[in-house]
Amino acid sequence: MITELISVGTEILLGNIVNTNSAYLSEKCAELGLSVYYQTVVGDNETRMRETIQTALDRSDIVILTGGLGPTEDDLTKEVTAEVMGMKLVEDRHSRKLMEAYLEQYKKNNPQRKITANNYKQAMVPKGAIVLDNHNGTAPGLVLEKKGKTAILLPGPPGEMRPMFEESVFPYLRKKQPEIIYSQMVKICSIGESQVAEEIEDLIESQTNPTIAPYAKTGEVHLRITAKGKNEKECKKLIKPVVKELKARFGRNIFATEESKSLEEAVVDMLKEQEMTLSLAESCTGGAIAARIVNVSGASEVFLQGMVTYSNKAKRRCLDVSKSTLKKHGAVSEECAAEMAKGGRKASKTDICLSVTGIAGPGGGTKEKPVGTVFMGCSYKGCTQVREFHFQGNRARVREQTVAHGLAFLRDCMMERADKENN
Structure with missing residues (x-):
């Protein structure tokens, strides 16, 4: 399934914040076997946002948007996406109650701050959308489905977006995608990228499933072996002989076969x-x-x-x-x-x-x-x-x-x- 990522926020375009959401979501989509062909950043401008979302829905099966779900006037992601997909906004009582409880606790912890009415703008959702509870903030996530297209709206702060994706979106997308992608990393040091590339040229030329992708880092070369299969067990079985061959070729220059090991x-x-x-x-x-x-x-x-x-x-x-x-x-x-x-x-x-x-x-x-x-x-x-x-x-x-x-x-x-x- 073709998937597209849209990050919303003028602050990203200006470089005020680093867009870590796209990197995280790309990795998760790869795990799910989803093909991410495009990533876009659009500012808080209604016209450009509408054009960006429409283009994404025209060429992709799933569009994941992050940011622009807050209470202020320039938070337009939900409104514009609902308009593009022809869905009316209605208040979700469940989200309203969760929001009220969260804001009351927030007020207790910050007595000098008052709760303003614009917060409850976040409880308005497209009619028929799947609402995703936000246990780390106020803006709920949303899944909009129409005419074979899916738009997934997530909060911009990583501390809210990531747990929501893990808890709600990942299981939802897993059901849509019958195959998964699983990767293993082989990390090499003491020899250069060009030498590694020459040593595995025959493997890359003949590869189908799994595939090998080299990544150069300072003083290191990483080889990501990626397999597609019905489940993790099947993917590991496909990857195992490739890792064995790489060990035979690079021997002691391999210092790790786990992605997390430095x-x-x-x-x-x-x-x-x-x-x-x-x-x-x-x-x-x-x-x-x-x-x-x-x-x-x-x-x-x-x-x-x-x-x-x-x-x-x-x-x-x-x-x-x-x-x-x-x-x-x-x-x-x-x-x-x-x-x-x-x-x-x-x-x-x-x-x-x-x-x-x-x-x-x-x-x-x-x-x-x-x-x-x-x-x-x-x-x-x-x-x-x-x-x-x-x-x-x-x-x-x-x-x-x-x-x-x-x-x-x-x-x-x-x-x-x-x-x-x-x-």
Whole structure:
């Protein structure tokens, strides 16, 4: 079934708020096996709204609208949609009672505010519509059905829209759609998008059901495997051999097969599995790698210390980087990164230490070491490795790439350590 999303609100067009509703609804529609061909944003203008809704109903089976259901004069979604579909507005007593109870409680919690009559505009609904209770606000949701077309009207605030969709709309749409779509993610690091694309070119060319879609992220490549079937069990059965083939091709570069698992979570899990403790010695990233690590619940079990040694004095004092190394090779060098990693591990008494030092820009670059030059060191028992990177982009972009590749480098070193101990 062809589905279209319309987000209503001039504030979205002006960039005053970020339109997260469309991203959420697109994902949910995909789960349901609905084909979303169009997404539109329209301001609080009656003429343009009417044209947008009419166009959507002409070309789509289901139109989902968010926003414009409030009590003010510029909240026109319900009125315009009802007009386009030829449905008269009448008061819904059930919605009125729910609204009155909600507003009375609101008044108790906010004694200085009064309840105004325009609130009850929200209790007016198109005659014959399915009314969806709003347990988190005042505006009810609505399902309008006419001549094989369906318009679903939902509140704009995500805190109201999302629970209403989960509770009422998702089950309603599930009954309309006999097939479902189910996806699984395979996440890869340490190799680039072009290499991944080349490795799976034959799979993509021959795919039917399921399909593989690559997505590039900073320092990572995600492969979404999507299957269509009668139920989740059937979809998983179709996906399983594809995931098995991807594991055979990419092996240890795959760090997760769950969509919710991040690279930092994979690193923390590996530290726990290997019973290793971690320290970080950061320069150009200013603690950003540590921030990623502490995003993970339970990181305190393995992450003991992070050191931001931005100046040469700090590198010497905290990490025991030699004065001669800094003078001869500079702070951004293979030699300095190695000494930072070894010194950080020694100072923190951890099993492994990752160091980063580089030129994030926009100034500081030279012909020999241009902006974007980064050295990373990793020290663990009996081994210290250093890698040189050259990143493109502005200061923020260089730092972002350094963090992502730093986590991947750390993971690679832990796997190499495990291999040495097992052989």
